[in-house]
Amino acid sequence: MIPKEIPFQGSLVLGLDCSGESFSVAVVRQGQALAERGGYSPRSHLRRLFPDLKGCLEEIGASFKEVGAVAVTVGPGSFTGLRLGVVTARTIAQVTGCALVGVNTLEALAQAHWGCPCLLAGLDARRGEIFAAFFDTSSGQLRRLAPDAAYTPQQLVERAQELNCRLAVGSGPWRYRQELGAVPDLLLAPLQDAQVRAAQVGVLGEEAWRAGRSVDYLHLEPRYLRSAEVQLGHK
Amino acid sequence: MYIAHPPFKPRYILGLESSCDETSVAILADGERVLANLISSQIPLHSRYGGVVPEVACRAHLEVLNPLLAEALERAQIGFHDLEAVAVTCGPGLVGAVLLGVAVAKTLAGTLDIPLIGVNHMEGHLFSALLEDRCLPLPLLCLLVSGGHTLLCLVERWGEYRVLGSTRDDAAGEAFDKVSKALGLGYPGGPKIQELAQKGDPQAVRFSRPMLNEGFDFSFSGLKTAVLLHLQSPQRVSDPDLCASFQEAVVDVLATKALRAARQFGVKSLALAGGVAANKALRQRLAAGAQRLNLPFVCPQLDLCTDNAVMIAKAGWELASRGWVSPLTLDAKPNLELARSPEAGA
Numbered sequence: 001m002i003p004k005e006i007p008f009q010g011s012l013v014l015g016l017d018c019s020g021e022s023f024s025v026a027v028v029r030q031g032q033a034l035a036e037r038g039g040y041s042p043r044s045h046l047r048r049l050f051p052d053l054k055g056c057l058e059e060i061g062a063s064f065k066e067v068g069a070v071a072v073t074v075g076p077g078s079f080t081g082l083r084l085g086v087v088t089a090r091t092i093a094q095v096t097g098c099a100l101v102g103v104n105t106l107e108a109l110a111q112a113h114w115g116c117p118c119l120l121a122g123l124d125a126r127r128g129e130i131f132a133a134f135f136d137t138s139s140g141q142l143r144r145l146a147p148d149a150a151y152t153p154q155q156l157v158e159r160a161q162e163l164n165c166r167l168a169v170g171s172g173p174w175r176y177r178q179e180l181g182a183v184p185d186l187l188l189a190p191l192q193d194a195q196v197r198a199a200q201v202g203v204l205g206e207e208a209w210r211a212g213r214s215v216d217y218l219h220l221e222p223r224y225l226r227s228a229e230v231q232l233g234h235k
Numbered sequence: 236m237y238i239a240h241p242p243f244k245p246r247y248i249l250g251l252e253s254s255c256d257e258t259s260v261a262i263l264a265d266g267e268r269v270l271a272n273l274i275s276s277q278i279p280l281h282s283r284y285g286g287v288v289p290e291v292a293c294r295a296h297l298e299v300l301n302p303l304l305a306e307a308l309e310r311a312q313i314g315f316h317d318l319e320a321v322a323v324t325c326g327p328g329l330v331g332a333v334l335l336g337v338a339v340a341k342t343l344a345g346t347l348d349i350p351l352i353g354v355n356h357m358e359g360h361l362f363s364a365l366l367e368d369r370c371l372p373l374p375l376l377c378l379l380v381s382g383g384h385t386l387l388c389l390v391e392r393w394g395e396y397r398v399l400g401s402t403r404d405d406a407a408g409e410a411f412d413k414v415s416k417a418l419g420l421g422y423p424g425g426p427k428i429q430e431l432a433q434k435g436d437p438q439a440v441r442f443s444r445p446m447l448n449e450g451f452d453f454s455f456s457g458l459k460t461a462v463l464l465h466l467q468s469p470q471r472v473s474d475p476d477l478c479a480s481f482q483e484a485v486v487d488v489l490a491t492k493a494l495r496a497a498r499q500f501g502v503k504s505l506a507l508a509g510g511v512a513a514n515k516a517l518r519q520r521l522a523a524g525a526q527r528l529n530l531p532f533v534c535p536q537l538d539l540c541t542d543n544a545v546m547i548a549k550a551g552w553e554l555a556s557r558g559w560v561s562p563l564t565l566d567a568k569p570n571l572e573l574a575r576s577p578e579a580g581a
Contacts, residue, residue: 046338046566047564048564064346083335087297087300087342090301091338091339092346095315222297228291
């Protein structure tokens with residue numbers, strides 16, 4: 001049994017994701033998830049996020065004092081969800097003084113699928129678009145093949161064909177699975193793998209933190225990939 | 236929205252307000268001394284659209300919330316760990332905007348281990364009257380008028396409200412905004428119309444007073460339409476005369492109903508609050524009416540009429556001192572109504 005006096009000493013990393021219709025929170029340490037909570041809750045992210053985060057810490061007998069860094073998905077994703085995650089992570093960093101790391105949502109999605117020479121990670125962006133990016137995960141490192149961008153289903157099919165894409169993950173490909181059927185030899189990850197996991201966010205965040213890539217709480221911004229005017233139809 | 240908690244009086248309480256187009260953070264000491272009151276207004280951002288654009292508002296709130304928090308503590312010369320409670324607007328308002336304030340408040344309460352108090356935005360306006368006079372005799376009749384609401388509210392005990400009447404269509408402030416837009420004066424309409432009205436004749440056009448002698452509900456949509464129709468008519472008066480006549484009609488309806496309710500319910504005091512409470516004609520009319528009825532009358536100072544976090548901190552302090560505290564599962568409630576059943580509290 002681990003004696004209670006051995007504390008986590010600021011080694012815990014919190015992972016947060018509210019970028020889609022599911023949300024999740026996790027506590028990570030040395031690349032391992034110690035606790036994770038969340039689920040499909042398109043209308044209750046705000047209600048559940050903080051209590052579940054606190055619940056994760058309590059579950060492992062820890063408190064915010066032992067948190068060394070907080071990692072949050074900064075986009076792409078649902079604008080309201082991204083803002084909720086970002087403002088919560090910023091405030092934790094501001095109050096506790098812990099480090100803060102922004103994690104790309106599509107990278108967090110792709111990170112769960114090693115060994116694929118061309119992987120498509122995409123989120124349903126509504127308005128008939130998908131926020132997507134392509135990665136090579138075959139070397140055990142996440143290598144980007146294309147930057148984050150908004151695609152129509154047709155554009156995505158064409159790009160996936162060009163890149164000889166083998167695997168598609170996330171809520172975007174899942175929604176447009178019929179269209180993506182036109183891409184030869186493309187496997188679609190099942191629905192249970194279509195959501196970002198906070199444990200992945202925490203693991204990526206921990207690496208970035210250890211590599212000195214944390215940011216000041218005043219400088220963590222969401223990546224919207226769409227202007228407010230476009231969102232409103234003003235332009 | 237509330238859970239049982241022993242009543243307590245926080246020495247330092249932080250207030251957060253982000254329900255519409257102002258982001259505000261305030262710190263109140265002992266429930267009465269304002270140590271910080273920071274307001275970041277988005278008016279210039281929205282004026283090009285002629286009204287508040289939700290996505291633009293939410294992005295702007297996110298930008299300023301954390302910096303304002305840091306600045307408020309600095310102004311108050313205290314640290315996070317000195318805070319003993321945090322109060323936040325949890326509705327009504329733009330859901331994506333309210334959500335941001337609530338998320339910050341929960342995180343503060345949860346990491347600092349201090350109580351969280353969710354406040355109805357309109358209740359905040361109501362409590363701002365207590366900043367003027369701590370011992371207002373009850374029952375109190377409060378006229379709450381803003382861009383989104385027009386409410387006549389009877390307060391028999393603080394924390395419990397009876398809404399006697401509200402608007403059936405446009406809020407009073409909304410009518411000001413729409414008339415202002417039609418005249419090409421811009422947003423927000425209240426101050427612009429008031430300014431022109433000062434140079435005009437309030438009797439130039441005799442606009443009808445909707446539902447003047449009927450119950451306590453309001454309707455301003457017809458009046459707004461009458462003004463818009465007048466703009467097309469060959470007998471069109473000058474803009475100052477038009478503004479003065481329109482303002483006179485709005486003030487007349489609001490004041491007449493408020494004073495009638497005050498008499499009918501035998502209240503002991505009268506208050507005016509909300510953004511439209513900044514209108515001088517309305518303040519004067521109600522003050523004169525209250526004097527005739529021999530009632531004490533309060534109205535927040537001008538800078539506390541528009542949305543601000545001082546009123547939220549004040550309301551939070553008053554609620555905490557009566558044992559009303561919120562759980563960390565507090566949600567944003569875009570359509571939250573001003574009513575509370577007495578048995579829900581501690």
